[in-house]
Amino acid sequence: MINSNNMIFFFGTRSTQVAAHQAKTNCAYCQQEAVWLFVYQHYFHIFWIPVFPLWKSTVSSCGHCKQTLTKKAFxxxxxxxxxxxxxxxxxxxxxxxxxxxxVLLVVGSMILAKLA
Structure with missing residues (x-):
């Protein structure tokens, strides 16, 4: 007998850019003044709905030569x-x-339970 009561859950982590800033320094590779810092907020999601934030990461990127560095290499x-x-x-x-x-669902159901 085959059990067909399985459900698929889509979950994982994603990130979104929360800040961008042009740095006051030149690129270490091409020496152009086109370095940008980008901050990303990573979060956990279920069915692509954000549940809670996890950590922030920062990378630098040169607008001229496209060299990208993580915080460890700054x-x-x-x-x-x-x-x-x-x-x-x-x-x-x-x-x-x-x-x-x-939280809204729990609070709403508690309010409705008191009214009934």
Missing amino acids: LPELQEDYIKVKQQAKTPWWTFSLLIAA
Whole structure:
């Protein structure tokens, strides 16, 4: 006998850009003044609905030669800009979407139970 009561869950992590900032330093590779810092907020999702935020990551990218570096490879000149942009990057409220919906559902059902 075959059991067909299986359900598929789509879950995992995704990221979204929360900040971008043009650095005041030149690219270490091409020496052009076109370095950008990007901060990404990573979050856990179920069925592509954000549940809760996880961590932030920062990368630098040269607009001229397209060299991309992670935080571990930042030069000391880029560290100052990194600290500044990291402080400005805020976690979006919508990364808590499923948690907010669950809390509203529980509170709403409690209110309806008291009214009945």
